[in-house]
Amino acid sequence: MKVTKIFDANHQWFMFGRDPEKPESIIDTNQYMVVSDERALLMDPGGIEVFAPMLGAILHHAKVDQITDLFASHQDPDIISSLGLWDQALPHAVLHAPWLWEGFLRHFGMNNIQYDGIPDEGSSINLGGVELEFIPAHYLHASGNYHVYDPKAKILMSGDVGAALEATEAPVFVEDFDEHIPKMKMFHQRWMPSNRAKNDWISRVRKLDIEYMAPQHGRIFKGDDVQCFLDWFEQLEVGTAIS
Amino acid sequence: MSADTHNNEDKLVALASIAAELHSVMNVAWGVSLAAKNAKVISAQAGDKGLGFQPITDFIDEISQLAIKGVNDINESAMRLSKIAVDEQRSYDAYKRFDSVRKKHQGAAYIASMSSAMGRSENHMIDAFKEFKTSLNNLFALLEEMDEQMLSARAVASVSRIVTSDAAEFRSKLEVVANDLDNAAVFIKDKISDSYQHLDRVRSLTREQAL
Numbered sequence: 001m002k003v004t005k006i007f008d009a010n011h012q013w014f015m016f017g018r019d020p021e022k023p024e025s026i027i028d029t030n031q032y033m034v035v036s037d038e039r040a041l042l043m044d045p046g047g048i049e050v051f052a053p054m055l056g057a058i059l060h061h062a063k064v065d066q067i068t069d070l071f072a073s074h075q076d077p078d079i080i081s082s083l084g085l086w087d088q089a090l091p092h093a094v095l096h097a098p099w100l101w102e103g104f105l106r107h108f109g110m111n112n113i114q115y116d117g118i119p120d121e122g123s124s125i126n127l128g129g130v131e132l133e134f135i136p137a138h139y140l141h142a143s144g145n146y147h148v149y150d151p152k153a154k155i156l157m158s159g160d161v162g163a164a165l166e167a168t169e170a171p172v173f174v175e176d177f178d179e180h181i182p183k184m185k186m187f188h189q190r191w192m193p194s195n196r197a198k199n200d201w202i203s204r205v206r207k208l209d210i211e212y213m214a215p216q217h218g219r220i221f222k223g224d225d226v227q228c229f230l231d232w233f234e235q236l237e238v239g240t241a242i243s
Numbered sequence: 244m245s246a247d248t249h250n251n252e253d254k255l256v257a258l259a260s261i262a263a264e265l266h267s268v269m270n271v272a273w274g275v276s277l278a279a280k281n282a283k284v285i286s287a288q289a290g291d292k293g294l295g296f297q298p299i300t301d302f303i304d305e306i307s308q309l310a311i312k313g314v315n316d317i318n319e320s321a322m323r324l325s326k327i328a329v330d331e332q333r334s335y336d337a338y339k340r341f342d343s344v345r346k347k348h349q350g351a352a353y354i355a356s357m358s359s360a361m362g363r364s365e366n367h368m369i370d371a372f373k374e375f376k377t378s379l380n381n382l383f384a385l386l387e388e389m390d391e392q393m394l395s396a397r398a399v400a401s402v403s404r405i406v407t408s409d410a411a412e413f414r415s416k417l418e419v420v421a422n423d424l425d426n427a428a429v430f431i432k433d434k435i436s437d438s439y440q441h442l443d444r445v446r447s448l449t450r451e452q453a454l
Contacts, residue, residue: 052344064359089357091363109333
């Protein structure tokens with residue numbers, strides 16, 4: 001699995017993905033990890049299929065016991081169906097996830113990890129001195145959905161917002177925004193159900209200082225491309241399956 | 244314990260089959276219980292002619308209650324075994340993946356930090372395996388107990404037929420009860436025999452796993 005360090009100062013952000021050994025029939029996913037002091041947060045740690053390559057990749061950068069926190073933006077299998085395995089690897093960890101999905105997520109098998117239900121309005125945690133905010137993104141696409149914002153690193157982990165469907169060998173960063181649009185258009189039109197929810201999220205996110213917007217599929221937006229994405233998303237009609 | 248010979252999926256199917264076999268037993272046992280209550284009424288109506296049959300009706304009722312309890316206990320035990328098998332499978336899945344990480348990422352800076360997680364999964368797997376074997380023996384004992392009860396039920400049915408010969412005009416009604424009891428006991432014994440076969444399969448898969 002490919003590992004890209006996207007921020008490196010007093011704390012670090014890593015992106016894991018583009019796994020060449022992944023079965024072709026499953027969607028490629030990006031997993032993220034923030035390491036700060038003796039703690040680490042794994043974000044959208046992925047499905048059962050990517051558990052072993054993910055753990056292997058992590059062990060080059062952090063100890064198992066260092067992973068004290070997990071975050072699931074929502075309940076989908078590509079986000080967190082590995083929960084039952086993490087539960088055995090990290091029995092003392094805390095899972096931060098939408099309160100709405102607790103009873104559903106426990107179906108993946110959670111006997112040891114502690115569940116921290118994020119309230120509708122969002123919340124924050126202090127991870128080894130770094131403040132991380134859970135930003136509401138409800139209905140984008142799940143009915144209980146959050147993103148993670150790091151004001152120090154100016155990174156927004158944006159879950160399925162900004163996602164693109166493309167090959168595992170695709171570059172990590174968006175290089176040409178206009179060229180990238182066709183790869184993400186259908187995804188947003190079909191998976192995002194509500195224009196109202198979309199606009200609510202855009203107005204919230206425009207207030208944040210973002211240098212990197214890091215989605216769970218596809219490429220990371222950096223610098224001006226973040227604003228390009230917000231402008232493009234704002235004018236996009238979503239929920240198109242209803243004719 | 245060999246990790247490559249895990250047959251938990253087959254074990255889960257066999258355990259579910261026991262529950263399915265016994266589902267029909269429950270209905271039959273309830274039927275016998277009802278028949279025993281009817282027999283009590285008939286023997287009361289028969290007065291002196293039904294005197295010999297009256298204590299037998301209590302016995303038939305007791306047997307049906309034991310069969311109902313037996314089915315519940317066996318189902319509970321089979322469910323418990325399924326749960327242990329699922330737990331064991333989960334630990335095995337985790338262990339297998341930890342092991343693949345250990346082999347593939349020997350050069351990783353923090354590979355040693357995984358050893359406690361591996362040890363935990365291994366211990367959990369071993370504990371679950373031991374618990375499974377104990378619970379399996381318990382389930383065999385419950386099936387044996389029920390099998391013996393059905394032998395007693397058949398003996399009671401035979402005695403009932405003899406006793407009803409003195410019941411004059413109530414004889415045919417009481418004979419029906421005796422025959423129902425016998426048929427029920429034969430049916431339940433058949434189901435227990437099928438359950439034994441499923442359980443033997445579980446036992447043989449467990450032995451393979453232990454090798």
